[in-house]
Amino acid sequence: MTMTDYYTLGDPVADTKAPDGPIETRWERRRFGAKLVNPANKRKLTVIVVGTGLAGGSAAATLGELGYQVKSYCYQDSPRRAHSIAAQGGINAAKNYRNDGDSVHRLFYDTVKGGDFRSRESNVHRLAQISVQIIDQCVAQGVPFAREYGGLLDTRSFGGAQVSRTFYARGQTGQQLLLGAYQALERQIAAGTVTMHDRHEMLELIIVDGRARGIVVRDLVTGEISTEFADAVVLASGGYGNVFFLSTNAKGCNVTASWRAHRKGALFANPCYTQIHPTCIPVSGDHQSKLTLMSESLRNDGRVWVPKAKGDNRVPADIPEDERDYYLERIYPAFGNLVPRDIASRAAKNVCDEGRGVGPGGLGVYLDFAAAIGRLGRDAVEAKYGNLFEMYQRITGEDPYTTPMRIYPAVHYTMGGLWVDYDLQSTIPGLFVIGEANFSDHGANRLGASALMQGLADGYFVLPNTIGDYLAAGPFPKLDAENAEVAEARKLVEDRIEKLLSINGDRTVDSFHRELGRIMWEYCGMERTDAGLRKAISEIRELKAEFWQRAKVPGDGEGLNQSLERAGRVADFFELAELMCIDALHREESCGGHFRAESQTEEGEAQRDDDTFSYVAAWEFGGDTPVLHKEDLTFEYVHPSQRSYK
Amino acid sequence: MSLKLRIWRQADAADKGSMVTYQLQNVSPDMSFLEMLDVLNERLTLDGEDPVAFDHDCREGICGACSLVINGVPHGPEKATTTCQLHMRHFNDGETIDIEPWRAAAFPVVKDLVVDRRAFDKIIQAGGYISAPTGSAPDAHATPVPKADADLAFEAATCIGCGACVAACPNGSGMLFTAAKITHLGLLPQGQPERDTRVIDMINAHDEAGFGGCTNTGECTSVCPKGIPLETIARLNKDYRQALRASS
Numbered sequence: 001m002t003m004t005d006y007y008t009l010g011d012p013v014a015d016t017k018a019p020d021g022p023i024e025t026r027w028e029r030r031r032f033g034a035k036l037v038n039p040a041n042k043r044k045l046t047v048i049v050v051g052t053g054l055a056g057g058s059a060a061a062t063l064g065e066l067g068y069q070v071k072s073y074c075y076q077d078s079p080r081r082a083h084s085i086a087a088q089g090g091i092n093a094a095k096n097y098r099n100d101g102d103s104v105h106r107l108f109y110d111t112v113k114g115g116d117f118r119s120r121e122s123n124v125h126r127l128a129q130i131s132v133q134i135i136d137q138c139v140a141q142g143v144p145f146a147r148e149y150g151g152l153l154d155t156r157s158f159g160g161a162q163v164s165r166t167f168y169a170r171g172q173t174g175q176q177l178l179l180g181a182y183q184a185l186e187r188q189i190a191a192g193t194v195t196m197h198d199r200h201e202m203l204e205l206i207i208v209d210g211r212a213r214g215i216v217v218r219d220l221v222t223g224e225i226s227t228e229f230a231d232a233v234v235l236a237s238g239g240y241g242n243v244f245f246l247s248t249n250a251k252g253c254n255v256t257a258s259w260r261a262h263r264k265g266a267l268f269a270n271p272c273y274t275q276i277h278p279t280c281i282p283v284s285g286d287h288q289s290k291l292t293l294m295s296e297s298l299r300n301d302g303r304v305w306v307p308k309a310k311g312d313n314r315v316p317a318d319i320p321e322d323e324r325d326y327y328l329e330r331i332y333p334a335f336g337n338l339v340p341r342d343i344a345s346r347a348a349k350n351v352c353d354e355g356r357g358v359g360p361g362g363l364g365v366y367l368d369f370a371a372a373i374g375r376l377g378r379d380a381v382e383a384k385y386g387n388l389f390e391m392y393q394r395i396t397g398e399d400p401y402t403t404p405m406r407i408y409p410a411v412h413y414t415m416g417g418l419w420v421d422y423d424l425q426s427t428i429p430g431l432f433v434i435g436e437a438n439f440s441d442h443g444a445n446r447l448g449a450s451a452l453m454q455g456l457a458d459g460y461f462v463l464p465n466t467i468g469d470y471l472a473a474g475p476f477p478k479l480d481a482e483n484a485e486v487a488e489a490r491k492l493v494e495d496r497i498e499k500l501l502s503i504n505g506d507r508t509v510d511s512f513h514r515e516l517g518r519i520m521w522e523y524c525g526m527e528r529t530d531a532g533l534r535k536a537i538s539e540i541r542e543l544k545a546e547f548w549q550r551a552k553v554p555g556d557g558e559g560l561n562q563s564l565e566r567a568g569r570v571a572d573f574f575e576l577a578e579l580m581c582i583d584a585l586h587r588e589e590s591c592g593g594h595f596r597a598e599s600q601t602e603e604g605e606a607q608r609d610d611d612t613f614s615y616v617a618a619w620e621f622g623g624d625t626p627v628l629h630k631e632d633l634t635f636e637y638v639h640p641s642q643r644s645y646k
Numbered sequence: 647m648s649l650k651l652r653i654w655r656q657a658d659a660a661d662k663g664s665m666v667t668y669q670l671q672n673v674s675p676d677m678s679f680l681e682m683l684d685v686l687n688e689r690l691t692l693d694g695e696d697p698v699a700f701d702h703d704c705r706e707g708i709c710g711a712c713s714l715v716i717n718g719v720p721h722g723p724e725k726a727t728t729t730c731q732l733h734m735r736h737f738n739d740g741e742t743i744d745i746e747p748w749r750a751a752a753f754p755v756v757k758d759l760v761v762d763r764r765a766f767d768k769i770i771q772a773g774g775y776i777s778a779p780t781g782s783a784p785d786a787h788a789t790p791v792p793k794a795d796a797d798l799a800f801e802a803a804t805c806i807g808c809g810a811c812v813a814a815c816p817n818g819s820g821m822l823f824t825a826a827k828i829t830h831l832g833l834l835p836q837g838q839p840e841r842d843t844r845v846i847d848m849i850n851a852h853d854e855a856g857f858g859g860c861t862n863t864g865e866c867t868s869v870c871p872k873g874i875p876l877e878t879i880a881r882l883n884k885d886y887r888q889a890l891r892a893s894s
Contacts, residue, residue, distance in 0.1 A: 058780075061780070062780040065779045065780060076709070076711065077701060077760075077762070077763055077764070078710075078766065078807065079767075080710070081703055081704075081709040081710060081711050081807075083703070083704060085704065086704045086709065095786070133781075135786045136783035136784065136785055136786045137778070137781075137783045138786075139786040139789075139836070140778035140783035141775070141776050142775075142776040142778075142830065142834050142836050142837055144799040144800035144803050144834070146796075147796040148793065150790065151790025151791050151792050151793060151796075152787055152790055153786060153787065169800060172708065172804060175806075176800070176803060179803065182770075183770060183774055183775035184775060184778075184780075186770040186774065186775060187775045187777065189767075189771055190772065196767075198767075221756055248706075250703040250704040250709060251702060251703055251704075252703050285674055285677070287677045287681045287684070288681070289678070289681050289705060290705045292705075292706045293706075390726075391731070394707075394731050395731065397733075397735060460780045461781075508688050508691050508692060510684070552691055552692065554690075554694070554695070554696060554697060555696055559657075559757070560658075560699055560757045560760065562699055563691065563697060
């Protein structure tokens with residue numbers, strides 16, 4: 001098949017909301033240019049927020065504080081359980097409390113470079129500016145960040161940076177930040193500005209007269225389908241890493257909210273940009289249901305190595321120093337163990353492909369703390385990483401204080417997502433997308449400790465300022481269930497549920513999901529090739545067809561039915577998986593987390609092709625043949641160069 | 647290994663419910679407890695039976711969703727471990743394992759092993775926060791916090807809101823959960839202005855939600871996956887008395 005059999009080319013798309021001129025004042029000028037909503041009118045405007053992680057929780061709370069009527073939805077039993085809770089390492093901010101040369105401009109520069117020059121300068125600069133306020137906000141809420149003996153905040157280094165700008169709360173930074181946002185949200189629920197709908201899942205977007213006006217949700221306890229209306233809809237529904245089945249995401253994480261919006265016209269940008277995290281606990285067997293991350297912060301003090309010789313299966317303590325290959329320190333002397341995630345992951349894959357991997361199946365490398373314990377003492381290491389070491393021991397039964405950890409890369413984060421402009425508005429008027437669900441700030445690779453920063457920047461500071469510009473035209477006409485577009489959205493949901501329940505086949509949904517994940521990991525994982533991606537697309541299509549004939553979804557639509565929930569999510573993952581492979585196939589360059597074997601330097605590093613591919617690939621839904629809209633990326637402040645961490 | 651599982655099955659909140667026995671073969675010691683249940687559910691699905699409903703999400707011990715009473719102990723036999731991080735290597739071949747939901751008046755059963763824990767959210771709504779509207783914050787270094795206080799606050803703040811403390815308590819009390827939040831916020835300078843109203847309002851919400859009173863049995867802290875210490879309840883009591891005195 002030729003490339004045009006896979007997709008067609010549409011008109012370019014442009015971000016019309018970002019001001020031009022000096023980058024330092026763009027955000028200030030946009031806020032001044034945005035229309036305001038009179039405080040008395042905010043009460044008359046309703047906003048739906050889907051998801052209660054760092055982005056959704058902070059947005060719902062802040063919109064409530066501003067006086068809007070907010071309806072918040074999550075599939076979990078409480079908003080406090082959103083998967084942001086599991087983020088470990090920290091949150092970046094350009095505070096320069098260390099006086100080590102950090103600045104807003106340096107965080108901006110590091111993030112654009114770390115993203116391998118595939119993100120928007122305007123967005124990233126705004127993110128770096130806001131980072132400073134986020135730390136202030138979280139401290140005021142009582143987030144118990146790590147502190148030094150003088151009572152001031154401690155920071156640490158993270159991959160892709162040479163300054164110490166990462167604020168943290170032991171290995172549970174995401175938990176502490178999320179609980180801060182959750183508590184702010186609960187405060188607004190008590191105040192009556194936010195109504196909370198837990199155990200509810202968004203299954204369709206309602207568009208009336210060209211505007212996003214509501215969602216169709218299923219009450220996961222009663223099974224009731226209802227239509228919910230608003231003047232604007234905000235998706236904060238997270239990333240789509242679970243398309244790989246095995247990932248560090250929570251089991252419930254899914255793409256359904258984003259995918260339903262995509263099917264209704266929202267462009268989906270850069271779906272192939274996925275982040276494979278270098279430090280996860282290796283797979284232990286076929287029963288594996290998820291992968292557990294070991295925070296990247298461990299690379300501050302842990303040294304990564306494998307034996308120099310192939311097939312060396314001595315226990316690590318028996319391998320003498322001169323027979324070990326500290327390959328990151330060897331290949332990348334400037335950054336050593338702190339190279340960005342994509343580089344560390346691929347280096348691990350390469351040494352394992354050479355037959356030098358350790359542990360079951362040779363799919364692992366050592367992360368060794370012996371030197372750090374010798375230098376700092378066991379107590380200091382325990383104070384920094386105690387909970388991570390415990391977690392490792394619980395899962396593997398091995399003690400990382402005495403024997404090196406075994407780690408291997410795993411899918412962790414998705415940089416792609418629904419396309420948004422500078423205001424975080426999608427191509428559907430009134431539909432805003434924030435946090436991991438959008439695509440805008442991380443380019444082709446996200447730096448460590450930047451996801452928390454982006455989620456909170458979007459939720460606390462960006463969206464609450466930009467959404468007013470749209471809502472100033474509201475309130476929009478009242479809707480009811482009789483409206484034709486509303487009824488049609490509802491029917492789509494009901495028909496789909498009925499269809500899933502009526503297949504009554506002989507294969508479980510999880511078995512399909514596992515197989516889909518295997519295809520994606522094999523062909524659309526750490527290394528991608530033209531032939532592999534074509535093969536993946538055809539295998540996914542076959543498997544998808546089989547799913548709709550053979551899947552077994554027990555029970556009915558009344559009441560709690562976890563199998564039905566999973567079936568709907570997996571059905572959407574099939575469609576997303578195809579688009580990811582088509583995106584990866586069309587992007588015949590390597591950049592960040594997207595490594596095409598055909599496009600590498602002589603030393604095996606990712607080779608970008610800026611002349612051809614310096615654009616955002618924004619896809620319009622088109623069934624088997626999606627339509628590609630390109631948004632050109634221009635760089636005025638950070639000049640694209642071959643990334644070098646040597 | 648092979649196991650005999652006795653699992654609580656209950657169709658919905660109105661159903662009476664009962665223990666049902668299942669045999670499961672070929673369980674790997676490297677499986678997590680929930681992966682073992684996944685295997686059972688795959689089989690039940692193919693056999694045309696209703697799979698066992700249970701709450702779970704992150705499967706790395708931090709979201710607080712998983713909530714099983716295993717052989718009479720919330721989260722099972724391992725100390726400081728959530729159900730999702732419990733591995734089958736801690737059980738023996740041929741063992742019988744009882745699996746039940748959290749049982750407490752404030753946590754009604756939704757289905758099988760799934761319970762409704764929204765009562766915890768109600769307690770937080772009553773005052774488990776610091777009022778700091780977005781944008782109002784001074785510089786983060788404006789108020790230094792002694793490291794010892796910050797560390798203690800952090801330890802209390804690691805509560806995952808799973809509810810094991812309530813399930814273990816003979817009174818069905820949510821005092822450890824409530825005390826963890828009172829301790830976290832009460833130790834920080836930012837938490838002082840609302841300290842008195844917080845503790846009174848949260849205790850009232852706790853009682854209204856149907857949780858029982860605390861009689862210091864200490865079962866809560868012994869099953870807590872995050873090891874929240876019993877002293878947090880002493881701290882809560884102290885704050886409560888102080889707040890009552892201040893308000894009278």
